[in-house]
Amino acid sequence: MKPIRDFANLFGVDVDLNENLVVKKEDQYFLVTEDLKKAMAKGFFCIGCYLGKVKDGVFSPGFEFLRMLSQKNANCVVVDEKTEWLFICGRDIFKRGIAGTKRSAKRGDYVLVLNKNGETLGYGRVTCVFDEVKKGVAVKNILDLGDFLRREKRL
Amino acid sequence: MPSEPSEARALRKSGSWLPEDSQNKRTLIFQFTSSFYEQSVNLTVMSGKAFFVNRYRELGWQYKNVDLKQAIRINHVNVKKPAELIQRLRDRGLALSKIAFLELGYWVNKAEFSVGSTSEYLLGLYSVQEAAAQIPVTLLTELREKKVLDACAAPGGKTTQLADLMFNTGVITALDVDERRLIALCNQLERCRVKNTIVYGLDARKVAELDASYDMILLDMPCSGNFANDTEWFRRRTIKDVERNAALQREILAAAVKALRNNGEIVYSTCSLEPEENELNIDWAIRKLQLRVEKIDCLGEEGLTDVFGKHLDSSVRTCRRIWPGETQGFFVCKLRKEGPA
Numbered sequence: 001m002k003p004i005r006d007f008a009n010l011f012g013v014d015v016d017l018n019e020n021l022v023v024k025k026e027d028q029y030f031l032v033t034e035d036l037k038k039a040m041a042k043g044f045f046c047i048g049c050y051l052g053k054v055k056d057g058v059f060s061p062g063f064e065f066l067r068m069l070s071q072k073n074a075n076c077v078v079v080d081e082k083t084e085w086l087f088i089c090g091r092d093i094f095k096r097g098i099a100g101t102k103r104s105a106k107r108g109d110y111v112l113v114l115n116k117n118g119e120t121l122g123y124g125r126v127t128c129v130f131d132e133v134k135k136g137v138a139v140k141n142i143l144d145l146g147d148f149l150r151r152e153k154r155l
Numbered sequence: 156m157p158s159e160p161s162e163a164r165a166l167r168k169s170g171s172w173l174p175e176d177s178q179n180k181r182t183l184i185f186q187f188t189s190s191f192y193e194q195s196v197n198l199t200v201m202s203g204k205a206f207f208v209n210r211y212r213e214l215g216w217q218y219k220n221v222d223l224k225q226a227i228r229i230n231h232v233n234v235k236k237p238a239e240l241i242q243r244l245r246d247r248g249l250a251l252s253k254i255a256f257l258e259l260g261y262w263v264n265k266a267e268f269s270v271g272s273t274s275e276y277l278l279g280l281y282s283v284q285e286a287a288a289q290i291p292v293t294l295l296t297e298l299r300e301k302k303v304l305d306a307c308a309a310p311g312g313k314t315t316q317l318a319d320l321m322f323n324t325g326v327i328t329a330l331d332v333d334e335r336r337l338i339a340l341c342n343q344l345e346r347c348r349v350k351n352t353i354v355y356g357l358d359a360r361k362v363a364e365l366d367a368s369y370d371m372i373l374l375d376m377p378c379s380g381n382f383a384n385d386t387e388w389f390r391r392r393t394i395k396d397v398e399r400n401a402a403l404q405r406e407i408l409a410a411a412v413k414a415l416r417n418n419g420e421i422v423y424s425t426c427s428l429e430p431e432e433n434e435l436n437i438d439w440a441i442r443k444l445q446l447r448v449e450k451i452d453c454l455g456e457e458g459l460t461d462v463f464g465k466h467l468d469s470s471v472r473t474c475r476r477i478w479p480g481e482t483q484g485f486f487v488c489k490l491r492k493e494g495p496a
Binding site for chain 1: 352
């Protein structure tokens with residue numbers, strides 16, 4: 001649970017997952033329901049809601065976990081429609097594409113990236129002081145939804 | 156001409172199968188050679204477009220070329236207002252129209268980009284799924300809180316549909332064998348925000364190893380496919396493939412029935428047009444596995460009960476056969492396990 005909590009803290013929030021329902025398989029974490037826990041047999045490939053995995057000591061979140069953080073008032077930026085498309089194509093976010101921020105978005109902060117409908121597109125790290133720059137990269141892309149398509153290509 | 160079967164080649168090379176008696180040796184060599192060439196001749200005849208088209212004609216369908224239309228399915232658990240999603244997609248330039256025989260399905264009439272790469276798709280608000288392939292899951296009744304087995308689950312289109320119609324309640328056990336397909340399945344589950352599924356890398360024929368019983372089982376069988384979604388189909392398939400797949404399907408069906416609770420439901424489907432994988436297997440299941448065919452209300456014609464001179468159980472008529480046209484070719488039926496509940 002520690003890697004999960006530490007990751008949530010990067011966004012300025014705590015997570016209150018029921019530890020009894022968090023299942024670890026090798027380096028991966030899953031959140032399960034009571035029914036799933038009862039039905040679970042040894043040797044499963046994946047189960048329930050994928051929370052993320054620890055790779056080389058770094059926690060890499062699943063998208064549902066990012067969505068959970070967005071419901072907890074985590075640090076985030078809201079982007080316009082054009083930037084939404086560029087972001088899920090793997091691009092960084094320019095200052096002009098940011099339509100708003102919630103909570104903290106200081107240089108070095110980790111922020112969720114939301115579209116105008118409040119849907120979670122991924123996350124990144126703020127690279128500048130928003131008020132001081134007029135152009136250039138403002139949020140460095142770390143993970144975006146386009147990852148689903150990249151995973152398919154890797155198969 | 157097909158190549159010599161690998162088992163035969165291995166035996167021939169080893170020579171260990173030859174008896175000491177040379178007279179018998181000659182006889183066996185003659186038998187082996189005749190059998191091999193007989194098989195080769197048969198395979199040449201029992202394959203190819205003319206062979207299969209002639210079979211379809213005998214079954215009452217005139218072959219025609221089809222141009223399949225793409226379809227999507229709304230994941231309604233993730234979409235509060237489907238009409239808003241449809242408008243969002245239309246605003247992006249997608250021309251959509253409702254599929255009359257599906258509650259959550261839409262035809263993609265025109266798209267200026269890939270429907271499998273929009274934000275809405277990646278957010279799990281809809282899935283890209285062929286129209287006929289959306290039918291089987293809708294035939295299972297009252298899915299909420301149930302224990303459901305999806306025995307041949309990858310790449311996961313129907314698994315995510317099951318989870319959606321179950322409102323993420325109950326438990327889906329999803330099986331498949333190939334690791335790459337399992338990874339694709341888990342990616343689909345994550346994209347569609349599925350929370351009620353356990354995936355195992357397990358051959359459906361070994362489902363007994365899980366020591367569980369299920370209320371419902373979806374058997375979307377591995378099959379020979381059909382020409383409508385594979386342009387090379389007629390060139391690649393022979394009747395031997397069909398027979399091999401039919402045998403595998405019977406093995407899976409027999410194993411699944413053992414894991415089904417009494418009075419439980421099975422939905423059996425293939426995208427094959429060949430009766431060996433469809434009506435003939437269901438006829439076998441009625442006789443050997445004590446399964447009953449249930450009436451269903453969906454797209455398609457009645458199942459065939461006279462197949463190449465063979466008369467099948469009359470209840471096979473309640474299966475549904477979809478010849479290619481509006482959708483790909485498809486076969487679906489619902490079976491119930493007899494016995495006290």
